[in-house]
Amino acid sequence: MPSNDSWTRRLLSVAAGTWPTFQPAPAAPPTIHDSFWRRLLSITAGTWPAFELNPDQYRRPGKGTSADSSEGLLDEIRRAPRERGWLVREDRLPAWDLTNAQLSGRDLTGANLVSANLTGANLTEANLNHANLVGANLTEANLYGAKLVHASLLGAKLIRADLSGADLDRANLTEANLNGAKLAWANLNHANLYGAKLIHANLYEADLNGADLNGADLEGADLLGANLTSAELGGANLRGTDLTGAALLRAHAHIADLTGAKLTNADLRNTNLTGALLTSADLTGANLTGTDLGGAKLVGATLSPLAELTDVLWSEATEWGHREHEISFRSRQTDSGQWILNPTPGRFDGALQSL
Incomplete structure (x- = not known):
């Protein structure tokens, strides 16, 4: 590339719209629109990439870049899906390195942070509504009170992350890794946690109303007082979980593994536990x-004492252990072959077989 000034270089630069960028840059450069021909002329003139508003806008940020030291970088992240033109495709976007970045309270609504490294980042009360965090690494990140409504965290790593009090309403956490994460008081209303890993996660009094937890691994998780009303828990691993006082009304936990789980005072009204493993559960x-x-x-x-249980449905395949004889004595069979423990008078009229 030519480095010295010449009339030919000046003419090419004028044609490219980059004159006089090979001289000291003006304090307030004009707004310039990118094009293929401008790039070609600028390369010939040796002024590439001077016409770019930010010379690094097409380059991957270096390791250790922190947003608090560059407001311009934050602006780049916010604008990425709209201003990268030929780089809009997710697989071509930079994998932002925001390790330990200080982003507390920042507005990153709709930001495209696909595969970003946010390990240890401080995102306390940040606004990440509708953000794209697919495949992002948020290990040990602080997201206390953050807003992640409709955010996409598919396959994201949130190991030991603090999401206490965070708003994840309808967020997509499919197959995300939340092992050891703090989600106490978090709003996960209708969130998608299909196949997610939540081993030993803290979900104390979390709102999981209508959440999809099919196939999720919640072994040893703390769900004390959590709201799982109408949640989908088919095939989920809930071994050793603490569901004391949890609400599971109308939840679907078909073939879920609740071995050794603590369900003391839990609300399981109209819950589907067909085929579930409740061995040694409380x-x-x-x-x-x-x-x-x-x-x-x-x-x-x-x-609880069997006399206190009413309208419990079971089948011939249900395994009660040593209580089987007493339960059979207290039950009535329906015309469909299903059994009902201590049926409420009048509730199943017409469905029960005559004595």
Whole structure:
């Protein structure tokens, strides 16, 4: 590339619209629009990439870049999906390195942070509504009170991240890794957690109303007082979880593994637990009215006195252990072959077989 001044170089630069950028840059450069021909002429003139408003806008940020030291970088992140032109495709966007970045309270609404490295970043009360964090690494990040409504976190790493009190309403966390994460009081209303890993996660009093947790791994998680009303838990691993006082009304936990789970005083009204493993689970004080335990295994499980349980559905495949004889004595069979433990008079009229 020519480095010295010449009339030919000046003419090419004027044609490219980059004159006089090979001289000291003006304080306030004019707004310039990119094009293929401007790039070609600028390369010939040796002024590439001077016409760019930000010479690094097409380059991957270097390791250790922190947003608090460059407001321009934050602007780049915010504008990325709209201003990168031929780089809009997600697989061509830079994988931002924001390790330990200080982004507390920042507005990153709709930001495209695909595969970004946000390890240890401070995003306390940041606004990430509708943000794209697919494949992002948020290990040990602080997202306390952050807004992530409709955010996409598919496959993201949130290991030991602090999401206490965060708003993840309808967020997509499919197959995300949240092992050891703090989600106490978090709003996960209708969030998609299909296949997510939440081993030993803290979900104390979290709102998981209508959440999709099919196939999720919640082994050893703290769900004390959590709201799982109408949640989908099919095939989920809930071994050893603490669901004390949790609400699981109308939840679907078909073939879920609740071995050794603590369900003391849990609300399981009209919950689908068909085929579920409840071996050695503690169901003391749990409300099982209308609960379907068809094919469930309750060997070694602790239950309230059987006289206190009403309208519990079960089948021939249900395993009650040593209680089987007493439960059969207290149950009535429906015309469809299903059994009901302590049926409420009048509730199943017409469905029960005549004595």
